[in-house]
Amino acid sequence: MRIAIVGGGFAGLATSYHLLEKDRSLQIKLFEKNRIGAGASGAAAGLLHGYVGNLEQPHWKEYEGIQFAKKLLKLAAQAIGKDTYIANGVVRCIMHQKEIQTFKKICQNDPSVFWWEEKYTASRIGIAKPSIFISEGFSVYSDIYLQGLWLLCQRNGAELVSKDFGPEDYAYFDIVIFCCGAELPKLYPNLKLVLKRGEVLLCEKQLKYGIIGNGYFSLSADPNLCYIGSTSRENLEEISLEEATNLILSKTNVWFRTNTKILGYKSGIRVHRSSGILYPMIGQLDHKIWCFTALGSRGLMYHGYLGAMLARAVLHQKPELIPNELGIY
Numbered sequence: 001m002r003i004a005i006v007g008g009g010f011a012g013l014a015t016s017y018h019l020l021e022k023d024r025s026l027q028i029k030l031f032e033k034n035r036i037g038a039g040a041s042g043a044a045a046g047l048l049h050g051y052v053g054n055l056e057q058p059h060w061k062e063y064e065g066i067q068f069a070k071k072l073l074k075l076a077a078q079a080i081g082k083d084t085y086i087a088n089g090v091v092r093c094i095m096h097q098k099e100i101q102t103f104k105k106i107c108q109n110d111p112s113v114f115w116w117e118e119k120y121t122a123s124r125i126g127i128a129k130p131s132i133f134i135s136e137g138f139s140v141y142s143d144i145y146l147q148g149l150w151l152l153c154q155r156n157g158a159e160l161v162s163k164d165f166g167p168e169d170y171a172y173f174d175i176v177i178f179c180c181g182a183e184l185p186k187l188y189p190n191l192k193l194v195l196k197r198g199e200v201l202l203c204e205k206q207l208k209y210g211i212i213g214n215g216y217f218s219l220s221a222d223p224n225l226c227y228i229g230s231t232s233r234e235n236l237e238e239i240s241l242e243e244a245t246n247l248i249l250s251k252t253n254v255w256f257r258t259n260t261k262i263l264g265y266k267s268g269i270r271v272h273r274s275s276g277i278l279y280p281m282i283g284q285l286d287h288k289i290w291c292f293t294a295l296g297s298r299g300l301m302y303h304g305y306l307g308a309m310l311a312r313a314v315l316h317q318k319p320e321l322i323p324n325e326l327g328i329y
């Protein structure tokens with residue numbers, strides 16, 4: 001079977017990997033018009049943990065998502081012979097008094113999450129706020145991880161086609177899977193997606209843990225550098241380093257003043273459902289076309305789990321294997 005995967009980000013690579021895991025005889029061609037990781041995936045700051053966003057409700061399938069992601073991170077690290085992440089944990093600081101009860105409940109229910117009093121947090125990270133320590137939180141080195149994951153796909157038989165997938169390419173393939181991030185709404189405007197551009201800053205700073213509060217900090221592959229994030233804007237125009245710095249530091253400096261040297265920034269476009277609902281989107285668009293999108297800010301959490309789910313549905317030609325909440329609506 002000939003399968004085209006369009007897009008070399010987290011979604012496209014995880015789907016390619018899982019398809020080939022299930023059937024090595026598939027002919028997988030990965031179309032990438034720029035380079036692997038050119039989209040939002042290459043811009044990701046790399047925080048991976050189960051306590052993203054509003055913590056009142058547990059996230060859909062976060063446990064499964066993180067287990068699949070961890071497996072791929074480890075395999076990619078073996079393939080490329082470099083670390084793809086650091087598992088030092090993530091500190092999530094309390095920003096509002098009303099969060100205290102929720103955070104304490106999390107610590108009671110999850111033995112891998114610990115309550116840190118204000119003084120203890122200050123002694124560990126220099127921020128005088130109570131916090132939770134998510135001991136199983138990761139900082140993923142997105143660029144290295146993407147390269148490692150692509151190496152795995154290649155070893156299993158995937159081929160890179162370095163061009164824009166266009167109408168002339170459809171006929172050759174039995175199946176086409178669009179994992180093309182911000183380009184998908186141009187091809188399928190009816191999918192009800194919204195795009196938001198975001199930036200993260202690269203700075204000189206040694207960090208022991210990932211940190212989340214008003215904005216966030218994540219570790220990079222270089223122990224002397226970290227990322228500070230992030231912006232999120234409906235205006236998709238690129239902005240200058242100075243503008244990105246002002247936007248991001250105006251957030252983080254409110255709770256954690258950093259005198260760090262800013263070295264540069266990464267920018268990418270996140271895809272969300274226009275309804276504001278946080279479920280990613282996987283679906284069949286016609287008898288041979290499928291899509292995988294709307295990963296929002298949770299690309300790392302969901303790409304592995306949903307890549308495996310999509311691979312199963314595609315190979316069995318059974319869209320009903322995909323839960324309704326992930327569908328196209």
Ligand SMILES: Cc1cc2nc3c(=O)[nH]c(=O)nc-3n(C[C@H](O)[C@H](O)[C@H](O)COP(=O)(O)OP(=O)(O)OC[C@H]3O[C@@H](n4cnc5c(N)ncnc54)[C@H](O)[C@@H]3O)c2cc1C
Nearest residue numbers: 007009010011033039040041045046047165181295299300
């Ligand atoms: C600033 C920022 C920080 C983030 N931080 C985090 C984080 O810490 N943790 C986390 O989990 N998530 C984070 N995210 C979100 C995460 O990056 C996204 O959810 C994820 O990258 C989406 O992956 P994707 O594969 O769907 O799309 P993309 O990564 O955008 O990949 C799409 C690819 O398709 C290619 N393409 C498009 N059209 C075509 C075509 N016609 N032919 C060939 N190729 C094509 C593009 O070049 C691109 O490489 C962040 C996002 C941003 C912007």
